[in-house]
Amino acid sequence: MTATSAPCTLAAALREARRRLASVSDTPDLDARWLAEHALDVGAAYLLAHADTPLPATASARYESLVERRAAGEPLAYIIGRAGFWSLDLRVTPDVLIPRPDTETLVEAALARLPPDAPLAVADLGTGSGAIALALARERPAWHIVATEASEAALAVARDNAGALDLDRVECVAGPWLEAVAGRRFDAIVANPPYVAANDPHLHDLAHEPHAALVAADDGLADLAAIAAAAPAHLRGPGWLLLEHGADQGSAVRDLLAAAGFEAETISDLGRRARVTCGHLAGGAIGRSA
Helix, strand or coil: CCCCCCCCEHHHHHHHHHHHHCCCCCCHHHHHHHHHHHHHCCCHHHHHHCCCCECCHHHHHHHHHHHHHHHCCCCHHHHHCEEEECCEEEECCCCCCCCCHHHHHHHHHHHHHCCCCCCCEEEEECCCCCHHHHHHHHHCCCCEEEEEECCHHHHHHHHHHHHHCCCCCCEEEECCHHHHHCCCCEEEEEECCCCECCCCHHHHHHCCCCHHHCECHHHHCHHHHHHHHHHHHHEEEEEEEEEECCCCCHHHHHHHHHHCCEEEEEEECCCCCEEEEEEEECCCCCCCCC
């Protein structure tokens, strides 16, 4: 498939798309099929049943356009406008980070450390698409989740996702970090803040995602430090603070939490990389520690 010559059949279009995407994607077959489903507004079963069906010119042109975008490096999630996270199907736009499997470690840590049936108040700071807040709300109906977000555009995406998933009980609040909930206290605070250093070479691979949601000053620690310092005033009892961070930041984040009065531990993601540091204020924990 080229910009001037479309293949005759859907199968041929998929083959050519796979070939073109092999250099930019670890899953070219999956990308090609998802782009085709999006371009044709069909499901996976249609692609199998109509492999030998000639593609109309308009459909071929639309598919070609989507493949071009992916071949140029644009993330699949932004092209199709959807991303999976936990058990959720979320709308995503370039205003929000694409939810990643590593962040499910943060959800798992919160679920393991807090009592499931108690009517807890939990804040998710910098919610973006709402992925963390909505995953927690899906798993824990008794909890009241407050999702804060400084970006109005991102908060609109979170609100849309909450409505689409019938999780409107997630309270979306505009504002940066804990400033958005001044005077309020929670049983737990979770956050996946920016933690990438400005000179990190991997930023090139994230060029399509919002820079402000990725990069923090002080070698990526500035926002983590601000949240850790402010959290105790917003926690009631021996509340929990759970922070996602970079694989080489575990020790530094434990130090930040210790300085703020937390007893902290770092846990790893499925790739065995340090990913989440969990701390509770000295004097005991609300839930059990995993």
